[in-house]
Amino acid sequence: MSDKAGMSDGRDVWITGIGLISSLGEGLDAHWQAMAVDAPRIPAGETERFAPFPVLPMVPLELDKQIPRKADQRQMEPWQRLGTYAAGLALADAGLSGDLERLAHMDMIVAAGGGERDVDVDGQILAGLDRAAEPDAFLNERLANDLRPTLFLAQLSNLLAGNISIVHKVTGSSRTFMGEELAGISAVEIAARRIRAGQGDQFLVGAAYNAERKDMLLSLALGNTLWQGAVNAVWERANAGGGMVTGSLGVFLVLESREHAEARGKTAHAKLGPVLSGRSRREPGQAAAVARGQLDALRPALGDKPVGVLSGANGLGPATLEERALLEELVAEGIAGPIRASQSLIGNSLEAAFPAQIALAALALSRKGFYRPADPTGFELEAADVPTQILATSWGFWRGEGMALLEAID
C-alpha cells in the first residue's frame, strides 16, 4: 500500500509460527495431508443449513486446548473463538506460548469483520415488527430486552485482538484492520514493512472467519456473490456463471525478523518476501493491470525458473476469469509454473483469505513440495520440481488485489 517502490529492502521477515484451522482440519499436518498427500477432493460442504448456499464448516475443535477458561469461551462468539484458537496454535508453533517476556513486546495486527449477530433475536424482532402497532417503540423495547451485553463485545471488530491479548497475553501494540480480503492483505503487508524497517521484531498477524452465519450470507447475497448448488473448483464455477463458496477458517502467523528468530534459536517455515497491496475499481482489465504492476515490482526477487502460484481466486465470474487469463499469460511467458487455487478446497474466508494463502505457501515451502491439482478443467498441472519460491495472490470479491512472494529458507 505504499506509494513507493523498494518494498523488500531492509531486514528479512521470517514466518516462524503458523496456526491454521479450516474445513479441512486443524494444524499444518492436516492441511498438508489433505491438499498435498491425499488426492484432493472437492468437499461436499454443508448444503442444508444455509441453503441455497453451500458453506464449508469448521472441523470440530477442542476449544479447551487453546482457550482453557470456559469463562473466556463464553465471552466470545464463534469467529472470535476460531481466531483465538488459531492464534494459540501459531504461538505454540513459534515456541512462544507462555513466553510472557516476549509476548509483552509482540505486536499484533488482526484483520476482522465482526458484527456477529443473534439471528434468532433478529428474526423474532422482524416478525414482531410486522405486526406491531408502533414498530419503532416495539423495536426499542425488544432490543433493550433481548440483546445480550456479551454479544455486543462479539460484534466489535477489535475484540478478536482483545480476546487474544486476554487469553494468550500478547500485549504490544494491537491494531485491527477491517474490510474483507483487503484487510488481510494490508495486515500482512504492514507487519512485514514494520519488521523490515525496524519498527518491531515480532508480529502476530491473522484473522478468522465464521462462514456458518446467515447474517454474513445476507450481506454477501446483496451483491449476488454467492454460488448456489454443489461445491466445485473455482475455475469450473467461474465458467458457469460464477460465485463464491465461503468457508470457516482461522489463521495466524508469527512474523519475525530473521535476527530475532535466530537469536532465540528458531528457524522458519519460509521467508516472506515482498507483500504488495493494490486496488482498482474492477473495470475489465483493471485488476490484472494492478497484478501486472505488482509482478513488475517484485520481479527482481524472482528466481530463474517458473514460480508456482497459489491463487486466491474465489470463483466469482469476471475476476476469476481475468485472473486465469493473466496466469495463462504468465505461464506462456515462462514466469508462472504450476497454479493452485486454495479456495476450491477451503472456500473464501474474506479477511482471513490472504493470511491463509501466506500460511499455505509457507507450509508448502517448508515441506519441499506443492499441493496436488484440484481442478477438473485441466488448468492446474502437476508440479515437477521442489518449489523454492511461491507466489500467493488474493483478489477480493469486491475490491483489493494482493500479491506476495515467499521463499524457502535454505
Add this chain to the structure above:
Amino acid sequence: MGKTLGKTRDHLGRPVVAVTGMGVVTSLGQGIDDNWAALTSGKSGIHRITRFPVDHLRTTIAGTVDFLFDEAPRSAVLTEKLAELAAEEAIARAKIGTPGDFPGMLFMAVPPVELDWSVKRDLYESGDAETADPYDRMIESAQSLNNPDIYEYALYACVADKTADRFGTRGAPISLSTACASGATAIQLGVEAIRRGDTDAALCIGTDGSVQVESLIRFSLLSALSTANEDPETASRPFSKNRDGFVMAEGAGALVLEDYDAAVARGAEILAVIRGVGEQADDFHRTRSKPDGSPVIGAMRQALGDAGIGLDEVNYINAHGTSTPENDKMEALSLEAVFGEHVKAIPISSNKSMIGHTLTAAGAIEAVFSIQTIRSGVIPPTINHDIPDPSVSLDVVPNVAREAPVSMVLSNSFGFGGQNACLVIAAEPA
C-alpha cells in the same frame, strides 16, 4: 526505503512527521473555527435524540450530527459524509496535491459495519411471507434487490474505499478499528508509514456517524452511558464526582501528515509535529482496565519516550476523559503514576465534556483540538465540573477556558478490548 529528501531527524534518527492540515465536524458544528469558538466558550453539543424514537430507552441524549441530512441517514452514509467534510477542510488547509489527487496514503478509522435496521426491515417486508425463517426471507429479497448502494454500504471496506476514490489517495486504503482508540490509531499508522519512508504524506481520518438505536442500547446494556437525560448539556461530566457514564456522539477529525522536510520543501505551513506515539494492549478484561493501570501507564510512558521528552516538557494533557466512573478514575491514577506530583501543575481537560464521546472519531478529533490548543494558546475547559471528585487531584481546567502557552500535548485514547494509544503533539519547530 525510498527516503532521500530529508535531513531533519528526530532524537532516534527518524524523519520528523509534520501536521500541515486539519479539519473537524462535531455536534458543535462544521469546521475548526465554529468548533473552536464553541469549545472555548464552554458550549455543549449534547442534546435530546430526535433521529429515532426513544421509547423504552434509559438514555435519550447524544451528540448526534443532525445538520447534514434532512432525513436520518444510514450509519455508513453519515460516517462517510462526516469524513468527507473533515478531510476536505484538512486538505484545503494543507494546500496539498490537486482536487481528487492526494499524494499520499489513507488511514481511516471507521466504525464496524452492520446492516441498519431500516434496511433489514425493508428486506424483510419485501420478502415472501411464506418463507418461515426471517433471514432466509431477507436473503431472498436481497438476491432480487440488485441495489449496489445497499450492497456496498454493507461492506467493511466501503467507506474508506469511497473516500480513497473521492480524494485520490495512493495505494490501498486502510480501514481500521481499535474501538474508542481508533482515531489515534489512524494517526499512529500514518506516523509510522512516514517514518519508514513508505510515503511523504498521509491522510488520517477518524469518523463516526453510528448513533442508532441498537448501538445506543448496546452501550446502555454495558451500563456505559450517562442517564442524565433531563439536562443534556450537563450530562457529560468528566472527572466530576457525579459523573455517571459517557454520552454517545458523532463527528470526524482529519489530519494531513507529511514528512517534515517534504512539507517545508513545498512551502507548506507546519501546524504542529507528531512527536511521539505509544501503545500497549491490556490483557485484563474486555471492558475494564487492569486495576494497577499498568497498560495505560505503559502507553503514556512509551509515547513520551518515543517523543524523547522529559515529564516537565508536557504542558497540556488532552484527556480521554469519557465521564465514566471507571475511565476517569483509571486515567487520573495513571497520570499521577506517570507524572508524580508534577501532574498537579499540568492543565488537563476533556473535550468530551462538550462534544461527548465520538467513539471511533475521538482520537482524531481530539488531536485536531490539541493542535488548535497549541496554536491559539487557549485551553478548552472541562465543563460541568461543579462537584469535583475528591479522589482526582488534577487541574482539569474547570468550566472556563484558560489562556496559557502550550507547546507540548499528551493526547490519550483508550478503548474496549484493551486498546491504549497515546500521542505526543508538539508545536513547530520540530
